[in-house]
Amino acid sequence: MKGNCIRAAAAACLAVWAAHAQATDVFNLEGFGPVSRAMGGTGAAYDIGPGAMMMNPATLGLMSEGRYLGMGLDVVTTNIKATNTATGETAVSGNHGGNNGPYFAPEASFVYRRGPYAFGVGAFAEGGLGTQYGASSFLSRTVTNGIDTGLDNFSRLLVLRVPFAMAYKVNDKLTVGGSIDAVWTSLNLGMLLDASQIGALAAQNRVSGTLLPTLVSVPGLSGGYIDFAHKGIVGGGASAWGIGGKLGLTYRITPDTTLGLAYNFKTHVGDLTGHATLTAVSSVAGNIPIGGDITIHQFEMPAQFTAGISHRFNDQWSVSADYQRVFLASVMKDINVTFVQSGTGANLNLSLPQNYRDINVFGLGAQYRYNEKWTFRAGFHYAQEAVPNGVMLAVVPSIPTTSVTGGVSYAFGKDDVLDFGLSVGMQKTLTNSSAPNTAVPLKVTHSQLNAVIAYQKRF
Template sequence: MIRKTACSVVALLVLLGATPAFATNGMNLEGYGAKSMAMGGTGSAYDTGNSAVMNNPATLGFMKEGESEIGFGIRGLHPNIKLENGGASDKSDATSFFMPSMSYMRRDGRFSYGVAMLAQGGMGTDYGDDSPLFSMGTSLKGAAGVSMSGKDIRSEVGVGRIMFPVAYHLTDQTTLGASFDVVIASMDLQMDMDGQHLAGMMAGNGGSISGSMASSLGAIIESGADINYARFDFSNHNPFIGKAVGFGTGLKFGFTHQFSKVVSVGASCHTQTKLADLETDKATLSFAGDFGEQSVTGKIKVRNFEWPATFAAGIALNPSDKWMIAGDVKYIDWSSVMDKFQMSFIADGSNPAPFAGQNLDVTMDQKWKDQTVWSLGVQYKATDKLALRAGASFSTNPVPDSNLNPLFPAITKNHYTCGFGYRVNDATSVSAAFSWAPKVTATNGDQTVISHSQTNWALNLTHRL
């Protein structure tokens, strides 16, 4: 019974850690934990509580000697995504994402340590099965206005972590920190690609299509057939984890140094993850044209999907007992991991000829740019129990307009935040945060105008044991 219960707890942690999320700095959240989020996403050089596991593990050293603390959190993200092209318009129905977090931390002597899980980020859209912008397309031979599949068009990417941090007081002023992370990534994708885009990619424009199935398609085209669309479909509509799943690891390192009671600094490095391919053996690839529709079942592998290396540094100033001012700068190495989206489909042997056992390798250009995020936050202790917080962050859009996909519109830039922390009693505290990301508009290579804004919130409860 004990073993079964323990296994159930681990399974729950894995599922919750991979909860799909819609992130705001590319695929990252604008801040981790209600305190950091309310202060503009800062968190390199001051105590952000158990959320230190994502901000800077060295800040766990701010815990008091002999303390243990458990934390629970919930975060809501509410993107507003709209599309317009040629007089037609639509909006994504994926407007609410909820992400839980749990943590336990303790300090013994010079060591602070613990375990935590949270959803790190991701993205997702849902345009349903009746979108006017995805109902028609252009065939491979150039026939305009051909019908697409008429099925759901949606995407969902989730990345979560189960983290095991440790911090060590090198001196009374300097703390070193590190974290070993188990990373879980998952994806759903239901996407139509019209014949015109399929032909372009087969010619090396915007990506590439290769493999034995591509050769079979080429033979079909050479025989005189036209192709209206290809459809990639792997999805389970599970609120916790997507259909294609991969596991891996990541590391974090950090330090803090207190020059005085007034000034402290900190920095951290999150390494690029090492993830296995995101896989599912229950995927469908369909082709339709003047020959009708043919669906092929098989396995999908999303290859070389990784979370980028991130470098952050910051300062915290405490000019009085009531005021704290914090500033951070963060560099996110998107270009190393989001240059291309790579996907392989391997058909089951049970499919009819000529596709049985064949493979199709698809590469779509993304060419994301690296991102620098500047954050500023302020805290004012209105009473012994109540702290008021506000902040802002400013960044560039990492996604080039020409490669912007309506299924992955990660283009928000700036955020304006506020919140509070309230100490209920000596053991229990609550924190809340609100964030607004103003609308950003971009026009992609298909002349689709995409706009994206967000309103987000976070709520955390901590209890000292």
Template sequence: MITNKKYAIGSLLFSVSFNALATSDVYRFVGHGPISAGMGGAATAFDVGVAGIMTNPATLSLAKSGSQVHVGMDAVFVDISVKNTATGESLDSQDHSNNRGPYVAPQLAYMYRGERFAFGAGAFARGGVGTEYGKNSFLSRATGGLNTGLEVSSRLMTLNIPVAASYDVNERLTIGAAVDAVWQGLNLDLLLGADQVGSLLGSGRARGGLVPVLGGLPDMRGAHLSFTKNQPIASGADAWGMGGRIGLIYKFSKDTIFGAAYSLESSLNDMEGDATLTAIDGVAGQIPLNGKIHVKDFQSPAQFNIGFSHKFDDHWMVAADISRIFWGKAVKDIKVGFVADNGANIDIDLPQDYKDQTALSLGVAYTRGDWTIRGGARFATQALRSETLLAVIPSIPNTFGTLGFSYKLSPASNIDFAWTHSFEEKMRTSSLPTTSAPFEVKHAQDSASIAYVYQF
């Protein structure tokens, strides 16, 4: 649990308040900071400012000498719809609650570049996902068409607070490293039908003292799990942990740079919080149980990047990154443990079995006078499997187009901006235990990233 002191620290770092995050590439933003975002997410082998601490800390040494302050935000506008393919009913994820959408996340950082060393620290949203389906749709109906009037929604947020340094080994080689404090918070309102619960029991994915209690109900129709806080920062369950990355850049020439970086899988404690498990019965009605929730071993994956950049002249520059994101090890199951106030418990393992993902980021920049114009694209393989798709976590877009610019307000300051469009992706599922009714998800979105940078 987050202590009052940690809340105070978090409130200070979140100088730009925000409601929630939404996913861009699974649970991660395409790029961190407007420069990377405008270049299709490429960031491993060129100067993206202090936001480089989130991808390759060695790129800090590409900055100009002196100090740099970065203050900005990301805003994400999500278009998610779900269709029951058996009945034809459809619904959109909308703003049914005050803690979801439009999604806004902070950027706040400082760096100093010396003769051979550079240092940086900041707070950046790593990513997340958010959905809000209300309480009157087919997703809120239990087995047998029983309307429950219970919410179905989600909100996952991950915030990284890195401290980074880089060192010029020689004129060509620079190395860098970062250590992150990581905070993760989750809100979840999820309804499982009786057939889903039965499937989990039959496969050994549901166990504990509450299992025979649920099984003993006269007309068991489902179970609803809820742990949600309608607050800008606090979540129903949360945890702190650690992360980090190492990186290098090698200058083949002043115009051609190679970069490589490896981000470690996070080491987060189990997310914990207060929760309500509601048993739904056709005869006895709804039977709520209050207790504590534990979301176990939910980690951000490791990632390996290699990248190149090349300046053709004073105007044109191109960059490319290839990334391998190791989702397969990080997200096998969503493991949820609930302990009622009376001591009875149930453990549920929702299968996910994500696939490792490969992504290609491409970007081009053109500079003329006080303006730099950027464009890019990102193409990624699909990490989610249709048979384990959850309507509350439809993180399926994997093709993106980006545009951006920088404008010098003065010799010491500039405004950076980027717009990212996530092209619509569709996925269908009809598999137990992830769903009772067959459905199709459509997910597209747009996001804007803006930052003010001051150098001194």
């Protein structure tokens, strides 16, 4: 019942989800809302509006008094290309199906600020990833026996947060805040593993289960394919609800300089579950599909610590800077998957190595208020590379690290503002020639544009 209520609240806030947002900081968007996005993803010590609920809830206390209703839309366009460096063949992630971009992620929020208190509720896409290589590239052909399987390779991850936030102004210098978040994680995945990759997983004790002897005995086994997907505009073939939360504070060092600290706790969503098909690829019998249920174990979003500072030089110029530590190593060591065959209960367990590193993220932003109507922003955003060489999966690239940002706001009046932010993720290349996550020497290039527009009404 509780889950249904949360779903209804999310649906009311987000009328439609056209897809999801591709992230730059591995799975996280580089800033939330157009103000933060335009200013290099900063916001720990700066008034970024309702996006505070996703970064530092204490900055809700920096907003002027009143009631705020906000509606926004993220639009993400990606350019992802995988190359087999041994043959020169390429696979482009594009218009091959429902997981391809561009991706659209609406957001909605309500904030009430009065006296020392501020309250907020909203629905935001925290991030995700997405690829769609189609069914005819080298990624759909086994190295063992060279079989063109006709099986699609794709991914689609969406992490949605519904924060319930509060801020309290303790005194003229200190404001504290926090949020409790409903978190929904959903995943689509279609991935072919060559028989050589399955052998490498077995050699590393990363594949097991009562279904394994049956698969190994398939004559002419050339590969295995796992597929679970929700074909609609939102959601995944495997999903789950859980909780998350944040704590934060702002401290006014001087009338024009503010320090901000925030901690975003690791989510507690747990196992993602759904229906799936496991396909054995045989050079003798062709594709042999097996229906069943899938579980992705303990797929969580990482904890994050953020420290930021902002300074106002005068009524026109202000700047902000953030440092963030993202604790990916504790949540992305392995992707652990269990498939259970319908009717028989036979199971197959896979553990795909990831070994992500904890990363440092840096953001810089500047704002110039030209007049009462026009405000201009620019910034820079850099996140260290989290994916080690040797573990990248073609369907899970998430490799851009550097973005340049900018944006503009137009005030129709003191209570009506239209904000726009743009982030240009510079092209990044990563390679992997190591089993078990690839059967061929692989190179992936990835760049993207993240735009967000929002309207805010104060009343």
